[in-house]
Amino acid sequence: MKLYKFIPAAALLLMASCSEDEMDRINTDHGNPPIDVINGRLMITDAITSTGFTTASGDYSYYASVYNEQIFGTGNNQFKNAELRQISEVAGSSTFNNVWNGTYATLLNLKSIIAKCGEGGLNSGQKDLLGMAQVLAALNWGILTDMHGDIPCSEALQGGALKQPKLDTQESIYKYIFALLDDAIANLTEAKTKGMSNVGDQDLLYGNDNSKWLAAAHAVKARYKLHMMKRDANAAAEALTEAQAAIDAGFDGMVLDIYDGTESLMSPWQAFQYSRDYCACTTTVQSLLKDRQDPRENVYIYYYSAGDEMDPADPDYQAPVCGIPGDETMAVLSGAWSLSAPKWLTYNAAGDYPLYPTATTHILSLSEVYFIMAEIQARNGADCTESLSSAINANFNDIKTFGSISQSASEYVASLSSRISDNPVKEVMVQKYLSQCRDEQVETYNDIRRCKALGEEFITLTNPKNMNGSSSRWPLRLPYGNSGVSSNTNVREAYGDGLYVFSEPVWIFGGTR
The missing domain is CATH 1.25.40.390 (Serine Threonine Protein Phosphatase 5, Tetratricopeptide repeat)
Incomplete structure (x- = not known):
């Protein structure tokens, strides 16, 4: 009788142990293992x-x-x-x-x-x-x-x-x-x-x-x-x-x-310009390039091809010049006109995809x-x-x-x-x-x-x-996050x-x- 009572007790213990092990397995995120095992x-x-x-x-x-x-x-x-x-x-x-x-x-x-x-x-x-x-x-x-x-x-x-x-x-x-x-x-x-x-x-x-x-x-x-x-x-x-x-x-x-x-796999600058279109040239760079007749000027300052010019009065006008951070800044930033980006941030003919997304x-x-x-x-x-x-x-x-x-x-x-x-x-x-x-x-x-x-x-x-x-x-440093x-x-x-x-x-x- 004592043996008869012991066997079901052991079986219950074994069942409880298996259930706990099974629960441990279920509760483990196998797709994201803990960092210590990677x-x-x-x-x-x-x-x-x-x-x-x-x-x-x-x-x-x-x-x-x-x-x-x-x-x-x-x-x-x-x-x-x-x-x-x-x-x-x-x-x-x-x-x-x-x-x-x-x-x-x-x-x-x-x-x-x-x-x-x-x-x-x-x-x-x-x-x-x-x-x-x-x-x-x-x-x-x-x-x-x-x-x-x-x-x-x-x-x-x-x-x-x-x-x-x-x-x-x-x-x-x-x-x-x-x-x-x-x-x-x-x-x-x-x-x-x-x-x-x-x-x-x-x-x-x-x-x-x-x-x-x-x-x-x-x-x-x-x-x-x-x-x-x-x-x-x-x-x-x-x-x-x-x-x-x-x-x-x-x-x-x-x-x-x-x-x-x-x-899904663009370089950071390409992704930023593609999603935001926030980037244009500056005359600070342009003047340095022009003063030196720098051969990189045609890459930094991307001019449109002949025949592509548009009337500045057109709301879709893309000015083929560099922006001046000066008196016209407010006009530029209020949307009165927009600016051309450096060539490595420009778009294709459809105007919707960077030309150099693998930069x-x-x-x-x-x-x-x-x-x-x-x-x-x-x-x-x-x-x-x-x-x-x-x-x-x-x-x-x-x-x-x-x-x-x-x-x-x-x-x-x-x-x-x-x-x-x-x-x-x-x-x-x-x-x-x-x-x-x-x-x-x-x-x-x-x-x-x-x-x-x-x-x-x-x-x-x-x-x-x-x-x-x-x-x-002008910031001498950047603020904390x-x-x-x-x-x-x-x-x-x-x-x-x-x-x-x-x-x-x-x-x-x-x-x-």
Whole structure:
């Protein structure tokens, strides 16, 4: 009898156990497994894509292009408000909320990859994957702090475990960036020596070529050393050393080339113009091109073919000229007439699809590295023409995708000889400004602010809305994202009413935070 009583009890226990296991299986989201079981090599793909699409060439780039006057903001929404320097747009916490959140999401992904590469992790010992993640983390932290100054860093990315992370100083974040890059260089050197190939074609930039990643690490370090010129007397020399190391290692750009031209997979700038039609040329760029008889003028300023001209009185008139951020701004932005876009943002004959939807995205271009070299050489009184020619040649090769270039880079630089002799640093900075009109406007924004911190002005910004009486309305930095302002008291206190963006430069460019 005792055995008879025991058997059904055991059976009931077994049934209960099976039911619990079955419920566990049902309650598991097999389509979205927990992050701790995902191989880091699969995660790096998203990190590369989001770095290029969201952080390097998203909202930061769009708005910087207007502040730099590389693109003229049209339409009847955000870009118009940015062009008019409306406080609610330029200083509002909602303006950069998406890219703020997106960049932190990318950094959370990279934090997990780096952890997986640690001892006992799923990708333990994979120095190639680790080095890639560290380079990308340095880039994302760099752009985030360059735009906003002091930000949550050391206590960030902990989710519910720490909901009120402190703001780290930009000085400390830059030290962290250089530590990441030094570690990346060491790890990628080891990976190259040992012939590691743990990532394969999940690496959308270089296909797991450790030599190219090593060159990229030096290029990224050159960029951030250059930013430190106001704060570190050795920064310029170190930037030149790193730029040369990148070139010597075969750097040919960090270029995201994944777009197939469909509506669902356009490059960021193409998607933005396709959906918003907010972009036009500016006379700030046009005048620089015309003064130099620059062969890129016909690509930047897209004129309509003969016979396509329309009466300006026609409400559908597309003016084949560049917009002036001046007296006619109000007429332009009120819809009285519209403006032509740069050629790489124009539309097909039906007027409904970009001509160049597969344009690549530069995370960090080859021309930028050569421009760093040319600038430092010019500042040192050395001959910068070879580096400048290489920088412009790299840009010409990119621009040729969208239209013809009538001169070689060396011929064009030769035509600039008197300008180079008169003020070599200025001409280098003007050429860098022109070369970064397509999709590298974030770095142009950094250059303008860096030179301002050094007491220099090489690009004359002409929008009268940059001033409101005696008050500046040109942003020296960008406001924090709304998710940080609304949920983190530390960010909220730093943000205040947002007007600090007009008066307080970030630390690397002479400010205090």
